Amino acid sequence: MRILLVEDDDLVGDAICRGLGRGLADVAWLRTAAEASAAMAVGGFEVIVLDLGLPDGDGFDLLRGLRSGRDATPVLVLTARDGVEDRIRGLDLGADDYLLKPFDIRELGARCRALARRANGRAEDRIVVDGLCAEPASNAVTLDGRPLVLPRQEFRLLVCLMEQRGRVVSKDRIAELLYGWEEGAESNTVEVLISSLRRKVGAGRIRTLRGVGYMMP
Incomplete structure (x- = not known):
């Protein structure tokens, strides 16, 4: 957050x-x-x-x-x-x-x-998407009931995509949320995070819309 x-x-x-x-x-x-x-x-x-x-x-x-x-x-x-x-x-x-x-x-x-x-239109802290469950209050995430250990930025990226499920999130918006207005992010930072997160949660869970952004279907 x-x-x-x-x-x-x-x-x-x-x-x-x-x-x-x-x-x-x-x-x-x-x-x-x-x-x-x-x-x-x-x-x-x-x-x-x-x-x-x-x-x-x-x-x-x-x-x-x-x-x-x-x-x-x-x-x-x-x-x-x-x-x-x-x-x-x-x-x-x-x-x-x-x-x-x-x-x-x-x-x-x-x-x-x-x-x-x-x-974000949620009534409870838990965010659940097809077997993935993230809990921002405790910084915990599970996949099909099994705990996943994610670094800080990967966890925040996952929460962002889960909250916006079904909607495209631009690369610039992701960088802004993760690094803020006063910090610079390397040009390939978001791609590196996306690639690492895909390996842990499954490649099919995160779609790339070339030139537009990323989304969780």
Whole structure:
């Protein structure tokens, strides 16, 4: 799961990156409204965790700009502001969830997974496709009931293709989800991952549409 974290507190930001990273989330941490606005314009995130009190602006303005651009990326507002009016304002501006500081990192992770799950139209954490079962919460995958051990990026690629079953996912979209807006991927990185994943789950499970992308039929 690719998460954009907008948080200016070093202790909070570091704790979130370490805590969510243990669950294989890929967290891009930015500390200012200007940086966050530029990152949101590029996109490629599955969930945005947004603090309100930023050194160069208010998180509500970022949220308003995101939604005015018709960007439906799920947003979890993470703040110390505990007033009811602030919560109402955030939700009315388009926030999908609201969590007050201090918080438990496990709850934050669970809320982020729930937002990503709902955005992909799933009611539960498990994703099942023809004998393949992936569970993002526990980073586990089985094939016909047998555990498969997949490296981090292969697991994320598999989840991406399973979530989009029946739809073509472009190479650029896969690279964006796996490596993010600020990281460069080698030109053949996606092909290498696809080839390795096919060997483990079966070549027939992943189709290549030359010049278009990949899909799980």
